[in-house]
Amino acid sequence: MATDDRRPERPATPPHDADPTGPDRADRHHAEAEAYLERRELRTGRKPGERYVRIVRPHAREFRRAPSGHMVATAQVLEPRGTWGRLWMRLKRILIGPPLTSAQIIHERLSKVKALAVFSSDALSSSAYATEEILLVLVLAGTTAVTQFTLPISAAIILLLAIVATSYRQIIHAYPTGGGTYIVTRDNLGDLPALLAASALLIDYVMTVAVSISAGVAAITSALPALYAHKVELALGLILFMTLANLRGVRESANIFTVPTYLFIAAIFLMFATAGVKLLVLGEVPHGEAEPVVPTEPLTLFLLLRAFASGCAALTGTEAISDGVPAFKEPQAKNAATTLVWMAALLAFLFGGISLLAQAYGVLPQEHETVVSQIARLTFGASPLYYLVQAATMLILVLAANTAFADFPRLSYFLARDGFMPRQFALRGDRLAYSTGIIALGLLAGTLVTVFQANTHALIPLYAVGVFISFTCSQASMVKRWRTRREPGWQRGIVINGVGALTTGVVAIVIASTKFTHGAWLILILIPLLVATLRAIHLHYLRVAEQLALDAQHTPPLPAIRPLVIVPLPGLHQGVLPALTFARSISDHVTAVHVTDDLQEAERLKQRWEEWNPDVPLVIIESPYRSLLPPLLAYIEARRQDEPERLVTVVLAEFVPKHWWEWVLHNQTALRLKLALFFQPNTVVADVPYHLKR
Numbered sequence: 001m002a003t004d005d006r007r008p009e010r011p012a013t014p015p016h017d018a019d020p021t022g023p024d025r026a027d028r029h030h031a032e033a034e035a036y037l038e039r040r041e042l043r044t045g046r047k048p049g050e051r052y053v054r055i056v057r058p059h060a061r062e063f064r065r066a067p068s069g070h071m072v073a074t075a076q077v078l079e080p081r082g083t084w085g086r087l088w089m090r091l092k093r094i095l096i097g098p099p100l101t102s103a104q105i106i107h108e109r110l111s112k113v114k115a116l117a118v119f120s121s122d123a124l125s126s127s128a129y130a131t132e133e134i135l136l137v138l139v140l141a142g143t144t145a146v147t148q149f150t151l152p153i154s155a156a157i158i159l160l161l162a163i164v165a166t167s168y169r170q171i172i173h174a175y176p177t178g179g180g181t182y183i184v185t186r187d188n189l190g191d192l193p194a195l196l197a198a199s200a201l202l203i204d205y206v207m208t209v210a211v212s213i214s215a216g217v218a219a220i221t222s223a224l225p226a227l228y229a230h231k232v233e234l235a236l237g238l239i240l241f242m243t244l245a246n247l248r249g250v251r252e253s254a255n256i257f258t259v260p261t262y263l264f265i266a267a268i269f270l271m272f273a274t275a276g277v278k279l280l281v282l283g284e285v286p287h288g289e290a291e292p293v294v295p296t297e298p299l300t301l302f303l304l305l306r307a308f309a310s311g312c313a314a315l316t317g318t319e320a321i322s323d324g325v326p327a328f329k330e331p332q333a334k335n336a337a338t339t340l341v342w343m344a345a346l347l348a349f350l351f352g353g354i355s356l357l358a359q360a361y362g363v364l365p366q367e368h369e370t371v372v373s374q375i376a377r378l379t380f381g382a383s384p385l386y387y388l389v390q391a392a393t394m395l396i397l398v399l400a401a402n403t404a405f406a407d408f409p410r411l412s413y414f415l416a417r418d419g420f421m422p423r424q425f426a427l428r429g430d431r432l433a434y435s436t437g438i439i440a441l442g443l444l445a446g447t448l449v450t451v452f453q454a455n456t457h458a459l460i461p462l463y464a465v466g467v468f469i470s471f472t473c474s475q476a477s478m479v480k481r482w483r484t485r486r487e488p489g490w491q492r493g494i495v496i497n498g499v500g501a502l503t504t505g506v507v508a509i510v511i512a513s514t515k516f517t518h519g520a521w522l523i524l525i526l527i528p529l530l531v532a533t534l535r536a537i538h539l540h541y542l543r544v545a546e547q548l549a550l551d552a553q554h555t556p557p558l559p560a561i562r563p564l565v566i567v568p569l570p571g572l573h574q575g576v577l578p579a580l581t582f583a584r585s586i587s588d589h590v591t592a593v594h595v596t597d598d599l600q601e602a603e604r605l606k607q608r609w610e611e612w613n614p615d616v617p618l619v620i621i622e623s624p625y626r627s628l629l630p631p632l633l634a635y636i637e638a639r640r641q642d643e644p645e646r647l648v649t650v651v652l653a654e655f656v657p658k659h660w661w662e663w664v665l666h667n668q669t670a671l672r673l674k675l676a677l678f679f680q681p682n683t684v685v686a687d688v689p690y691h692l693k694r
Helices: 025-037 083-096 102-108 112-128 130-141 143-174 181-189 191-223 225-247 250-281 301-315 332-361 371-380 384-399 401-417 435-451 456-462 465-485 490-514 520-548 574-586 599-612 629-642 660-665 669-678
Strands: 003-008 039-044 051-057 063-065 071-073 564-568 590-596 618-622 648-656 683-691
Touching: 112 130, 112 191, 112 250, 112 301, 112 332, 112 384, 112 401, 130 143, 130 301, 130 332, 130 371, 143 301, 143 332, 143 465, 143 490, 181 191, 181 401, 181 465, 191 225, 191 371, 191 384, 191 401, 191 435, 191 456, 191 465, 191 520, 225 384, 225 401, 225 435, 250 332, 250 371, 250 384, 301 465, 301 490, 332 371, 371 384, 384 401, 401 435, 456 520, 465 490, 465 520, 490 520, 564 574, 564 629, 574 590, 574 648, 574 683, 590 599, 590 629, 599 618, 618 629, 629 648, 629 669, 648 669, 669 683
Parallel strands: 564 590, 564 648, 590 618, 648 683
Antiparallel strands: 003 051, 039 051, 063 071
C-alpha cells in the first residue's frame, strides 16, 4: 500500500534569514528523520512550466502521521513475517484476543457490579471453606466442642471482618488514586516495612490461587467422586484457564467472572431460604450422617485460638479492593468504598449463615465431602438444586483466584516501578494487562498445587499468615499518617485504624503461633528471604543508575578513536565477505583470526588469503587441544590489554539457513562466541548475517 501527496515545488534549502538554531530546528530534524519513510518525485504538469512534487509513502500501512507531525506505528508492524511467527500470532489472538492500544486503557475501567466480581471473589468464596476449617480443629476436642464454640468463633471472625473493612475504607478515602498496602506503608513507614508488607502479600496471593483452586477441585470431587484421583490435573488445568482469562485484560476477565460470582451468591441465598423454611416453618431438622466424635485432644484455649486462626482464612482478600482502586470507574474512591461495604456485608452473611446451618444440621467435616456439600445435600436432597450449589461453589472457588490474578500483577508493577522487582513486571502486554506478573503467578501457584497435591487442608496452615501481617502494616501506617498530617477527621481516623492495627496485629501473632508447627514456619522464613531479595534487586538498580548517570560537568568528551576490529575467520567463502567489507568500513585496524588444529589446512588458507586479500593481516592460531573458543577469547583479551584505549569490535560472519530446522545441522559457533563475549568489558560484537538461498 502506498499513498501520495501532490505539493507545489518548494526550495530545497531554508531561506537565508532562517535561524538554524531557532525553535523550528527540532521540527526540521523530525521532518528529515521521517523523510526516510517517504519518497519525493519531481513531476511535470500538463501545462508548460508546471511542476509539482509527488510524495510517495510505500510504508503507509506500517506508519501513519499524527496531527502533531510525529510518526505512529500501526498494528501492521506487529504482524510477523515468518510462517511459524504468523501461526503463533494467530494462536495468541485466539487465546487472549487482538492487541489493544494504550489509549484504550480508559475503557478497561470497572463498574461497581463488575468490580465486586473481580476483587471480591476471593473474600466471598472463603465462606465456602472457612467454617469447615473451624470444624476441623474443634472436632479434635469432640462433638461437644463443635456444638458449643462454632458460632462464637464465627461471630468473633465477623466482628474482626467489620473492623478490617472499616479500616480499609479509611485507606480508600485517604488514598483515592490507589491505597494498596505497599503504597500506604511506604508512604508512612518507609521502605523496609513496605517490603515486609509487600512480601507477605505476594506470598499470600500465590497461596490464594493454590487454596482457591484446590478448594474448587474439592467441590467438584465431592459431587463427582470418580474425579478424585485426577484432582491435581484438574487444578493445573483450572490455573491455566485463569491465567489465559486474565491475560485477555481486566474488562474481559470481569465479563468472564461476573456471572459465576452472582450465581454463587444466588445459590447460597436460595439454600439459606430453603433451609429457613424447613427449620422455622416446617420444623424439619435434617441431621448429618457423621457419628459423634471421640475427643483426641483436650479442649484448651490454645485449641480455640487455633480454630479461630483457621477460620480467619475468611478475611483473605479483604484488602483487594483498596489495592485496586485505579481499576474503578470515576469517581474511583467512592465506587471502591461502596464496593468494599457490599463485599463485607455479603461475606458476613454467607459465612455466618453457613456456620449457623452447620450447627443446626450437626454437620462434621468428612474426607471426601465438603461441609457446604453436606449442607446443600441435607437441604435439597439429590435434586438439581444440590448440583447447582456445588457447581456455583466450584466456580466461585476457582474464580476466587482471580482476586490474586488482579492484585499480584498490580503489586508487582508498583514494586518494579520503584526498582524492587525486575523491570519486566512494570510492562503491559498486548491486552493492557501486566502479563509478566500474571504468568509468574500462574507458574508459582501451579508449582504449589503440584507439591501439595491440591490438598486444601495441607495448604490452609500456610494461608492467612501473610495477609494479617499486611493488614497490620497498612493500619499502623494510617495511624502514623493521622498523627503526622492531622487532616480533617484525624481523631476519628486514628481510633478506627488504631483499633484495626491492634486487632490484626494480635490475630497475626495468634495465627503465626498456633499454625507454626503445622507449616506457618515456612511462611515466616520465606517472607524475610523475599524481603532480602527485593532489597538486593533495588541495590542493583541503584548501582546501575549511578554508573549510567550522564553528568555533563564531569563526563569527558568522547575520543574519536577508531576501534580495533577482529574478524574470526572460519574459512574463506562467500559467507565471510560481507563481514570483512563491514569491518573495513568502520576501521583501518582490522585483523582476521583463524583458529585451527590442522596446520596444513591453515597453510593452504594463508596462501589463498594472500592471493585474494593481502590488505588485511591474517593471524593463525594453532589449537593443539582442538578447542576453538578459549584460544580466540584469549587472543581478543590480549589485544584489548595491549591497546586499552581502543574499543575492541568483533565482527562475526554467520550464515543463516533458509529453514529453522536446518539450524541443528550446524555447530552454532557464532552464537556461542556471542554469549562468551557479551560479558566482556570494552568489547562490541557485530553480527553480519549471510542468508542462504533455497
